[in-house]
Amino acid sequence: MGSRLFVLADADSFYASCERVFHPQLMHRPIVVLSNNDGCVVSRSREAKQLGISNGLPWFKIRSQAEHDGVIARSSNYELYASLSARMMRLMASIMPDQEIYSIDECFLRGFQDPKRTRIACRFMRDTVLRGIGIPLTIATAPTRTLAKIVSHYTKHQGGGIGDWDLLKHQDPDVLDRIDVSEVWGVGRRLTRRLQGMSITTAGDLSRADPALIRHHFSVLLQRTVLELRGVPAIELDDFDAISGFRKQQIMCSRMFGHPITGLPDLSAAVSTYAQQAATRLRRQGSLTGMLTVFIATSPYSQGYQARSGSVILPDPADDPLTIARAAVSTLPHMIDPHARYVRAGVMLANLTSAASFQTFDGMDAKRDNGLGMVLDQANRKFGLQSVGIGWAGIKGKGRSKQETGAKWNMKRQRLSNRGTTRWDELCVVKAR
DNA sequence: TCTGGGGTCCTAGGACCC
DNA sequence: TCTGGGGTCCTAGGACCC
Numbered sequence: 498m499g500s501r502l503f504v505l506a507d508a509d510s511f512y513a514s515c516e517r518v519f520h521p522q523l524m525h526r527p528i529v530v531l532s533n534n535d536g537c538v539v540s541r542s543r544e545a546k547q548l549g550i551s552n553g554l555p556w557f558k559i560r561s562q563a564e565h566d567g568v569i570a571r572s573s574n575y576e577l578y579a580s581l582s583a584r585m586m587r588l589m590a591s592i593m594p595d596q597e598i599y600s601i602d603e604c605f606l607r608g609f610q611d612p613k614r615t616r617i618a619c620r621f622m623r624d625t626v627l628r629g630i631g632i633p634l635t636i637a638t639a640p641t642r643t644l645a646k647i648v649s650h651y652t653k654h655q656g657g658g659i660g661d662w663d664l665l666k667h668q669d670p671d672v673l674d675r676i677d678v679s680e681v682w683g684v685g686r687r688l689t690r691r692l693q694g695m696s697i698t699t700a701g702d703l704s705r706a707d708p709a710l711i712r713h714h715f716s717v718l719l720q721r722t723v724l725e726l727r728g729v730p731a732i733e734l735d736d737f738d739a740i741s742g743f744r745k746q747q748i749m750c751s752r753m754f755g756h757p758i759t760g761l762p763d764l765s766a767a768v769s770t771y772a773q774q775a776a777t778r779l780r781r782q783g784s785l786t787g788m789l790t791v792f793i794a795t796s797p798y799s800q801g802y803q804a805r806s807g808s809v810i811l812p813d814p815a816d817d818p819l820t821i822a823r824a825a826v827s828t829l830p831h832m833i834d835p836h837a838r839y840v841r842a843g844v845m846l847a848n849l850t851s852a853a854s855f856q857t858f859d860g861m862d863a864k865r866d867n868g869l870g871m872v873l874d875q876a877n878r879k880f881g882l883q884s885v886g887i888g889w890a891g892i893k894g895k896g897r898s899k900q901e902t903g904a905k906w907n908m909k910r911q912r913l914s915n916r917g918t919t920r921w922d923e924l925c926v927v928k929a930r
Numbered sequence: 931t932c933t934g935g936g937g938t939c940c941t942a943g944g945a946c947c948c
Numbered sequence: 949t950c951t952g953g954g955g956t957c958c959t960a961g962g963a964c965c966c
Contacts, residue, residue, distance in 0.1 A: 535932085536934060556933085682964095687963065
């Protein structure tokens, strides 16, 4: 008794809920948030779900019906979501111990020795985040992370709030047999199909499967899932760096363009921009990169789809924006098809090492940022992303609030809400009478 | 006309070594 | 006809997550 439970706190329809924080008039209205370029639906409020709108639908296909139904659509506003997420996470970490941030809208925490105290803390945490940030949470407690995920799913289906595995199990001893195996954390589409072939169709079936057999037919990951469904903790999230948060092992910056582009100059500008953004994230986590990959692709939905990629091994690990941007752009002439209409490009940084522990040998030195990167980072923090950068003269100033480049490859974001927590000129205005 | 953007981990198989 | 047996390291690809 008294073993500490896993607590999973997960925001309800996070992006859609964020849109409501500074626009309370959106409460109780159907909202969808669209992916970059206003492409697909990525988040729906409960009201939008009730209208039968599912995730991943292309907006242009459902737009007329949705607007007819009174659905409000927003471009995704990651700046706002990231800022609200950080506030929410800090608040939760102050209430319960051992937070592991799992994604922008969910984290695991550990309960207290006394289950009663854990229950009280969960309730307090939910009220505090709702009042202090304006985001509704679903909170689930269970002896393993996998069961906490299941409780969370189940609780959200019931309308959200707080759920507990022991209570659920007590009310409905066969609850796992009522949950499709595809809903289990770690079981995706492919595994679902293969498991069904072995007559494993529910979470209950999977929990009763022989772990050794599962290991043999699948992998150690799924074996751990079986144990977790039985209440035995087997999954660790241990790459958490207490000092700098998550230290990524790979950094990718990639975008679909607002319009297709052709030719080296435009493509170079886009790739240079993404390389600099990736380098900023690299410096933020205090890493150096040893290898960089650039990829470009035409539309997979049109004839003659082509995707190419090229890599550069850097002679010395680097975090300086000039080296990284230059290396990224240098891959393009070898890859580019001068007639192709590209719709997407990206830059990936790999072979990351810690800048702090990088050892220099004679004749081998890291291409460390000589101060330029730091200045760029500071300027961009102060004046907004992409205010200043290397080599993109002439593409500035046509975007909203002069904060985006005016280039045609820039994302389409026609329904962007205000970034009220990160931009002075987009602060929420309150009038008192 | 119009279909996202990140990440992680594991496994299999090849290269190479003794 | 015969053509060892391991170990390690690396990479590509597959699977999953949100």
